[in-house]
Amino acid sequence: MAYKEKYPLDITPQGDTVPESIKKNRDELLNIAQQMELKAGGGGTGGGGGGGLRNRVLSGKVSNGEFSFLTGDNLSVMIDGSQTPVLVSFADGFNDYGAVDYIQTINRKQSAWSLPANSTSYLYIERSASGGLTYGSTTLEPLRQPNAPAAATDKMYYNTTNEKMNVYTGTYWKNILRVVVAIVVTDATRVKSIKYYDPYLNTATDAVIGKRTVDGRDYMLTDILNKMAEAIKKIAGDANFTNNPSRTLTAIANTVNGLSSVYYRKTDTVAEATHAVRADNATNATTADIATQNVKKSGDTMTGTLKVPGLSNGAIDLDYYAKNRIGYSGFTFGECNSYSIWGSKYWGTGAMFSWNTGDARILGAQLYFANSNAAFIRFDNNSNIATEWQRIATFENNNTLTFPNGAKLKVE
Secondary structure (H helix, E strand, C coil): CCCCCCCCCCCCCCCCCHHHHHHHHHHHHHHHHHHHHHHHCCCCCCCCCCCCCCCEEEECCEECCEECCEEEECCEEEEECCCCCEEEEEEEEEECCEEEEEEEEECCEEEEEECCCCCEEEEEEEECCCCCEEEEEECCCCEEECCCCCCCCCCEEEECCCCEEEEECCCCEEEECEEEEEEEEECCCCEEEEEECCCCCCECCHHHHCEEEECCEEEEHHHHHHHHHHHHHHHHCCCCCCCCHHHHHHHHHHHHHHHHHHHHHHHHCCCCCCCCCCHHHCCCCCCCCCHHHHEEEECCEEEECCCCCCCCCCECCHHHHHHCCCCCCEEEEEEEEEEEECCEEEEEEEEEEEECCCCCCCEEEEEEEECCCEEEEEEEECCCCCCCCEECCEECCCCEEECCCCCEEECC
16 A cells, blocks of 8 residues: 655645744654654564565465465466565674664566475575675475474574574574575475465475364364374374374374274284284284184183193192192192102102182192102091101012012913
C-alpha cells in the first residue's frame, strides 16, 4: 500500500508559514521513521532483534494470497522476477546505528537451482560482499535459534540473537549473507512440491505441514510425528526407519503398513509353541513347531510323551527323605556321594520312589547305585527312621548267583 501523508503541506498563498512547514516536514519524517520501525518489527507483533522483515523474501509474484515466483522444471527450479521483481532482505546483524540489512532485487527469469532426485531440498539465495547473488540448496534442514546446533558440514542456522545466518564449513561456523527461500520435494524425475519458507515457524519443515492447537497449546506437527516415528521404530525394529521430519509422514505410513508382516514373521516361528509357559527356555529345540505333538503343559500337569536325551540333578539326602514326607507320589533322583553303607563309603546315584498319602506315613522305596559295582535297596514302611540297606544279589549268565561277600552259588 502506498504511503499517505499524515501532515500534508498547504502551499496556497494563505497556507502554511515557513515555521509551520518546517514543523510539518519534521513530524512527517518522524512518522515515516516510526512506520518503518513497526514494519521492521513485524508490525509490533514479530520476534525480537531486527524483527519480521529481516533475512527473508519481502515481495514477489503472488497468486491466491501466496508467493508464486518459483516453478519446477524437471529436477530444476526457476525463479521469475521479470514481471514482478523479487525483493530479498539479507540481515547482517547490527552496528552502532542499529540493524544492518541489504535489499536485493531479482528482476529476470532464470533457472536457478538443480536439485537431487528423491529428496527434500532447502533453496537459498546468497549475497556476496560485492552484492552479487548466487543460488544454492541443501538437504540439511536450516534452523533458527540463539545458539549453534550440532555441527555438520553445510549445516545452516540463523542466530536469532545477533541476527546473522551461519553455515558450518567443516571446521567452524561462518557468518554469511544467505536467505532460505523455499522447501522443495522431488521424486526420481521432477519437482513434486514447492513450499515457500516462513522464517517465523519453528523449522523449515513446520512451514510445510504446520501446527495444531490442543487444549490451548500449539504443537508443531513435526514434533508429534517425530515422537511417533521413534516409537514405531522401536516397535518395528526397523533400522532404516527415518526420523527426518520432512519424510516422517511417508515413513510412518510405510512402517505401519508393514507392521503386520513384521509381527507375523516374528511369531510364525513360535506359533505352535502355545503350550509353553516360557518359550525362551526352549533354546535347545531345533524347531518349535513340533512342540504340540509332544508336550502340553497346563499348570503343573504335562501330557504327552516327553523325549529328552538325558536328565541330571544335584545332590539329594536319602536319609532325610527316609524320615520325612516328600509330599508327592513319584520319582526323585540325584547325586549321593561319600555315603556310608555297612561302614563303607560310596559315591554314586540315589533314587527314590515315594508314595504320598493323606496322613503322616512315609512309604516308598530307595535305590542306591554305588561305585559302579554295587546296588542297594531299602523300603520305607512308615517307621519314620532310615531302614537297613539290602545289597542286591545278581545272577551271571551261567545261572551263578553272586553274593555281596563274593561267594558264588550255581543253581542247576
